[in-house]
Each structure stands twice: as C-alpha cells, then as structure tokens.
Amino acid sequence: MLIKQGPLLNNIQYPEDLRKLKPEQLHEVAEELRQYIIDMVSVHGGHFGASLGVVELTVALHYVFNTPDDQLIWDVGHQAYGHKILTGRKDNFYSNRIYGGISGFPKRKESEYDAFGVGHSSTSISAALGMAMGSMHNNEPNRQHIAVIGDGALTAGLAFEGMNHAGSIKDANILIILNDNCMAIDPNVGALKEYLTDITTSPTYNKVKDDIWNLLGKMSRFGKSARDIVGKVENAMKGALLSQSNFFEALNLRYFGPIDGHDIDHLTEVLKDLKDIPGPKILHCLTVKGKGYGPAEVDQTKWHAPGLFDKVTGEIQKKVNDKPVAPKFQDVFGHTIVELAEKNKNIVGITPAMPSGSSLNIMMKAMPDRAFDVGIAEQHAVTLSAGMATRGLAVYCNIYSTFMQRAYDQVIHDVCLQELPVIFCLDRAGFAGADGPTHHGAYDIAYMRCIPNMIVASPINEEELRNMMFLAQSDEVQTGKQAFTIRYPRGEGVMPDWRKPFSKITIGKGQKLKDGEDLAILSFGPIGNQATLAIKDLEKEGISTAHYDMRFAKPLDEQMLHEVFRKFDKIITLEDGCLQGGIGSAVLEFMVDHGYTAQLKRLGMPDRLVEHGEQYQLYAECGYDAAGIFKTAKSLTKKELTVKY
Ligand SMILES: Cc1ncc(C[n+]2csc(CCOP(=O)(O)OP(=O)(O)O)c2C)c(N)n1
Ligand SMILES: CC(=O)[C@@H](O)[C@H](O)COP(=O)(O)O
Ligand SMILES: [Mg+2]
Numbered sequence: 154m155l156i157k158q159g160p161l162l163n164n165i166q167y168p169e170d171l172r173k174l175k176p177e178q179l180h181e182v183a184e185e186l187r188q189y190i191i192d193m194v195s196v197h198g199g200h201f202g203a204s205l206g207v208v209e210l211t212v213a214l215h216y217v218f219n220t221p222d223d224q225l226i227w228d229v230g231h232q233a234y235g236h237k238i239l240t241g242r243k244d245n246f247y248s249n250r251i252y253g254g255i256s257g258f259p260k261r262k263e264s265e266y267d268a269f270g271v272g273h274s275s276t277s278i279s280a281a282l283g284m285a286m287g288s289m290h291n292n293e294p295n296r297q298h299i300a301v302i303g304d305g306a307l308t309a310g311l312a313f314e315g316m317n318h319a320g321s322i323k324d325a326n327i328l329i330i331l332n333d334n335c336m337a338i339d340p341n342v343g344a345l346k347e348y349l350t351d352i353t354t355s356p357t358y359n360k361v362k363d364d365i366w367n368l369l370g371k372m373s374r375f376g377k378s379a380r381d382i383v384g385k386v387e388n389a390m391k392g393a394l395l396s397q398s399n400f401f402e403a404l405n406l407r408y409f410g411p412i413d414g415h416d417i418d419h420l421t422e423v424l425k426d427l428k429d430i431p432g433p434k435i436l437h438c439l440t441v442k443g444k445g446y447g448p449a450e451v452d453q454t455k456w457h458a459p460g461l462f463d464k465v466t467g468e469i470q471k472k473v474n475d476k477p478v479a480p481k482f483q484d485v486f487g488h489t490i491v492e493l494a495e496k497n498k499n500i501v502g503i504t505p506a507m508p509s510g511s512s513l514n515i516m517m518k519a520m521p522d523r524a525f526d527v528g529i530a531e532q533h534a535v536t537l538s539a540g541m542a543t544r545g546l547a548v549y550c551n552i553y554s555t556f557m558q559r560a561y562d563q564v565i566h567d568v569c570l571q572e573l574p575v576i577f578c579l580d581r582a583g584f585a586g587a588d589g590p591t592h593h594g595a596y597d598i599a600y601m602r603c604i605p606n607m608i609v610a611s612p613i614n615e616e617e618l619r620n621m622m623f624l625a626q627s628d629e630v631q632t633g634k635q636a637f638t639i640r641y642p643r644g645e646g647v648m649p650d651w652r653k654p655f656s657k658i659t660i661g662k663g664q665k666l667k668d669g670e671d672l673a674i675l676s677f678g679p680i681g682n683q684a685t686l687a688i689k690d691l692e693k694e695g696i697s698t699a700h701y702d703m704r705f706a707k708p709l710d711e712q713m714l715h716e717v718f719r720k721f722d723k724i725i726t727l728e729d730g731c732l733q734g735g736i737g738s739a740v741l742e743f744m745v746d747h748g749y750t751a752q753l754k755r756l757g758m759p760d761r762l763v764e765h766g767e768q769y770q771l772y773a774e775c776g777y778d779a780a781g782i783f784k785t786a787k788s789l790t791k792k793e794l795t796v797k798y
Contacts, residue, residue: 156192156247159185167241168215168266176216179417183212187445189243190234195464198587199250199257202443202456203232206334207301209417210438211235214299214330217424221265223297224284228306230258230271231458232332240266250587252766258591272591273556274306274529278315278329282433285325294326297428301330305337305506308345308528311559319433320405328427329406329435332414334442338457339508343528348400353411353439401435410437415444454509477649482641482679483580485615485651487512489622490549491519497626499547503527505534511551511580531556535563535575542573547626550575554582554594554640561600564636569606572634576625577601582611582640583680583729584758584772589765594640595758598677599734601638602707608637608660609706611678615651617704623655630660640678642729644768647682661708669699671790672723674782677703677736680729683772686779687786696790706736709743718749723789727777728757754785 161178162185165171174182187208194201212235214225220240227233237255238246241264248254259267269280277300285298306312319327333349335341401408407430412423420438427436442457443449448467449456461470494500494516502524508514516524527534531552538550552560557579568575582594601609608630612618618641624630625637666681667688674684681702688698699721701713717724726737737755744751756777763771772778776785 156189156196158189158243161185162189162238162243165239166243168220168239171212171215171239174216176418176421179212179216179421183208183417184445186212186235186238189238189246191446191464193246193249194234194459195462197247197249197251198458198461199234200231200458201446202336202449202453203229203303204234205446205449206440206442206444207232207332207414208235208444209415209420210301210330210332210440211239213417213420213424214301215239217421217428218297218299221268223299224268224281225266226269226277226281226284226298226300227259227271228277228300228302228312229274232301232303233259233271236266237264240264250589250765252764252770254765256589256765257587258589270591272588273559275302275309275312275315277302277306278312278319278327281327281329282315282319282322282325285327286322288326289324296326297328298326299328299330301332303337304331304333304335304346304349305341305529307331308337308341308343308506309530310532316401316404316406323405323432325433326431327433329433331410331435331437332440333411333437334440334453336442336453337506337529338510339454339506339514339526341528342506342526345400349437352399352437405433407432407434408437409434411439412436414438414440479645479647479649480615480651481512481645482615482618482643483510483512484515485618485646486551486578486580486622486641487515488652489619490524491516493622493626494520494523497547499545499631500626501525501541501546501548503534503538503541503548503550505529505531505552505556507551507553507556507580510553511578513551531559532563535560535577536567538575539563539567539571539573542568542575543571547631548575549578549622549625551578551580553592554579554597555585555592557597558600564601564607565604568636569604572606573636574631574633575636576622576630577636577638578622579638579640581643583642583678584763584768585643586768586771587765590762593758593763594642595731595763596734597638597640598706598728598730598736599738601640602734602739606635607707608635609640610638610704611640611706612704613666613676613679613681613702615646615648616653617658618646619651619653620656620658624658624660640730642679642768646679658704661705661710663704663710663713664702665699665713666702667698667700670697672696672725672786673699673701673717673721674725674727674786675701675703675717675736675740676727677706678729680727680772680777683777683779684725684727684782687782690779690783691786694787696786698786703736706739709739711743714740714743715747718744718747718751722751724751724753725782725785725789726753726755726757727782728755729772729777730757731760732757733760752789754789756782756785 250257281298281300288296504513506529538548585592
C-alpha cells in the first residue's frame, strides 16, 4: 500500500534536508512525521506509542545537532521510528520488522545515523559516555553525544551506573535527554518515578527555573565565567526549592527542565543553548506516550505495540483463525500462578517491568500484595527473589529469556550458590520474531544448564507448562536446594482446551510420545510440535520415527537416553535455542560419556545472528520447522524425497 507523505516530509530523505527548513516549518514537519508513523504502523505493525511521543524531540534533535557527526543514541530504540524515517529509511520503512526488511531498532550496520545498536534498555548513558570519552581522547571537543532515555529505562541499575560515572567526567560532552512520560510498557514504578513527579509538579520550582533559564541563555553569550556564576546561583536555588535536593545535580549532572517535550519551538531553542554548555548535563522533557493519536494516549499500554489497526476507528485487528484458539503461553502462566497461589500462600510473583508481556498482571490484579513489578531491573528482580526465598517464599520470577542475560551473575551467585529454590519462568524463549536478534531467547538453555543447582525444563504444550509450574512450587522442589527454570516461547501453544487438572511430573523424566524403528527425534519444548508434524509426513514415506519429549535439559532423563542410544543409530535433537551448549550438546555429552556412537544431527539456532521475521520464517531459515526436520530425517535415513514442501 502506498502511504502518502506530507509535502515537507516528501522532500526530506536525510537530516541535512530538514536543516534547510525555517524554524517555523518544524511544526508542520512534526505533524507530517506523526501522520506517517500512524499510517505506517497501522498497516505494517510495530511499536507505536513511544515513537509518537518523541516526534517533536526527534525533529528538534536532528534540526539542532549535526547528526551523524554528533552521536545520537536512542535507549531501547523502540521509539526511534521518526529517527529512522528522517535518516534515509523513509522509503523502505514499510519493511520495518518484516523478514528481510529493516530492523525495528537502531542498528549500527543499518545506518551511520544509528550511533549505537539497541533493543535492551538502559544502555544509552554508558554508551554515550563511552563515545564522549572516546571523542576526548581523539581531541574532538566539539562533537556532541546525546543519549535519549525514557523514565522507564532510567529505572535500571545500568543507567544509574552510567550517570554515576558521567558526573565524574567533567569535560565529557554528554547530554542526557530524559523523555519522561510516566510510562514504561505498563505504568512506570518506583521511588524515582515519584521523584520525577515531584520535580515536575513543584510550581515554585518551575517559575524560578524559567527565570534562571532566561538569565542563563543571556549570560551564556558572555563566556565561561559568567556562565559559571549563573550556574552556581541556579544550583543553589534549585536545591533550596526542591523538597529533596536535586538527585541529578547531586551526581554533578547539570539538570535542566522540566520542559514540554511537545513544544518544538522551545525545545529547539533549549537544545541550541545546551549545545554551548559544556560537560555532562541532563534535560528533563515531559511527553505523552501516544501523543497525537487519541486511543493511544488513553490506553498507553495497549498501544505500546498494538499490531495492525484501523487508524480511523482505532480498532485493533484480531487474528483471523478458523481453528479453535489456543492460549498464549504467557496467559497460561498468568492464570496458573493465580490458581496455584490461591492454594499455596507462600507463592509470590515478580516481573521486571513486563506485567502485561508476562501476564503477571493477572496476579497483580487478583493478589496485589503478592505480585510485584520492580521496574526494568532484572538483576534486582533475581536477587530480590533470592532474598524472598530465604524467608520461605515460593517465588516465580518471570523474565524474558533475552532480558535474563542481564541477571546472569545474580542467578549464579545469589540463587544457585546459595542453594535457593527460586523458580525462573523464562518467557519468549526461542525465536522472538519481529523484534529480532536483540530479543531472541537464544542462549538460556546453554547458560542455565551449566550452573550447578539448577533444574532446566520446557513444556511441549500448555498442560505441561501448568504441570511444571505445579511441580516447581511443590514441597519436593521448595524444600530442596535447586532453582527451577521453565522456558517457553512467545505466542500461542497448541491446546485450546488447556485448563486441565494438575498432574505430577517427575524431575528429570522425559516422555516417549511415539515409538518408531528407523530413527529417533529428541525434542525439547514446544518446538517438538514441529517434529510431530514432520513425523506424520515421514510415516507416509515409510520412515518409522520415534519421538521423545525431553522435558528436562537438566537433569537429563538418563534412563530414556540409554533406551534411545541402545535402539537407534540415527538421532535428531531439536531445540528452539542455540546449538552451542544447548540440548543437542547435552545429548552429545551423554553419548560420549557413555561410549555410544550414533549418527546424530542437532537442529536449532546456528552460531550466527539470525535477523528478524515471523517465528515460522526463522524456524524455516534455520532448518527446524516441520519441513526442515523432515528433510534432515530424510537425509539421515538416505531415502528419496517424495513429499514436497
Ligand atoms: C533490559 C530490558 N528489559 C526490558 C525491556 C522491555 N521494554 C522495552 S521498552 C520498555 C519500557 C521502556 O520505558 P521507557 O524507557 O520509559 O520508554 P517509553 O516506552 O515510555 O518511551 C520495556 C520494559 C527491554 N527492552 N530491555
Ligand atoms: C522494545 C521491547 O523490548 C518490548 O516492547 C518488546 O518488543 C516486547 O516484546 P513482546 O511483544 O514479545 O512482549
Ligand atoms: Mg516512559
């Protein structure tokens, strides 16, 4: 579909085109850009509200700063659609997040305007500081380094670490822009949020700040000593006027704002002034997530990434499916934890900033004093869980597989070394889909499997997820010394009728799903359903295939593996995770350790970055969709292909 562009946007391919415009034309550019984002996302999908909220900021930044020489770093990057459109990617923006198309996040190899690759949050301050220090080293005193970070991203320890360091490098030419919209994906949480509201709403502070700002603007023209004097007065007054002393100033970051992040005239003026103020500084901008699209301003969580929608009615498109609908794994988690918690008073739930993504919001609503959103703070979430576990709580700590990478030391040091039975539910394990390599849950089988005192499980379907969650909170696990990881993917399972009574699974026991004679497929997790499909076609070809669902990557079901290796000399392992160190590696280790030999083919993610696309496209690319499994089985058994894919 051809998306119309406004007349000004039509003439902009790069920021240099934008910079040719008069300041009074920027309003119009911003409106056209906003409209273009609405049009594009409504028909092609992607993140939405965050980009709408920074339209004015995006235009002003590229207008005032000399990008790409000046380094502009977007934190997370889900809000950078306007930036992408203004920096050479307008004409192929239709391919955003689509297989083979441009990435939904800034990416260094995609554009020189993408100063830093992102996807995970809270990296911008450290990266910008690193660049600023690099520029100091290279004797480039005029280069600017701008980190745009949201109030949600600012809750992470990494952001605090960056600010702590930045405040001590007084010559670092770094501007932190705090894009404060009081939202993460869900409403932002924590004491910092309260603090930002305090600064934002103090009327006396705001009046004096505006006066100081004007004075500062005038004095800055008279050189450094005049600026220093104004700066000192300003700091003293800010400190006196705020109910608490200014947090940022206390870290030696000069604090400016708060200002209206949608007032493009003021924004442009302020950014110009800040260009002349050396050293580390922070500009606090107030914005509205979803700005300019009514429904997105009202329900900001729903419109964070709404999927396709009718831009006129605001109706979000539902998936058309003629089959009965299977639930998302995340919803099975959300309902099951409540069901279990109703019976077991020790159960609590933790999420670092993903209440709706993990569906822990179901428990947060039903049992607000037993389910907690701790902000974007994966490390804290894990150690908090560990602390709770020492007091006898059965903690379900739900973290996306990719974000758990942040908390690896905490898993080892604070949980496993301390022999605490924390339950980790790793959502989005396996290919995440359109978010791409920053978000694929590729590594968790490998990184969890190698830690002592860790059980690693994955359900083939919804019923199994429930049973694994049931097992994890049982006395058998909770009085033991081992943590319990359950990994499951993004999206739906296969069982519309999923709410079955709990039944007991034994730790380290797999299950034989089907007998066979010619070869065996050992699968781990829901990707096993692709094997089930492939096996049907293999049977048609006369290839009798056994299917074993491993259930546990650790401990392995050794009895089952002995049975497999005694009976079969052709074996395929299948996992939705990296091949290096995954379940295939575990089976190989078992084979070698026990002196078996077999022709063993491992299917899973290869040792390279796999880009974005629909999950089924990525499985196919890596040869582990049903067709790929079929072909591998065929080539192992060396029979001719007759079923065509
Ligand atoms: C380490 C990490 N944890 C969680 C996420 C998921 N996530 C993406 S955006 C987001 C909210 C960010 O809030 P904020 O920085 O305020 O940006 P806004 O969407 O409000 O513009 C979260 C939690 C992530 N990308 N990275
Ligand atoms: C930018 C980011 O990290 C999140 O918005 C992420 O895209 C959410 O992914 P899900 O849609 O799988 O919850
Ligand atoms: Mg925010």
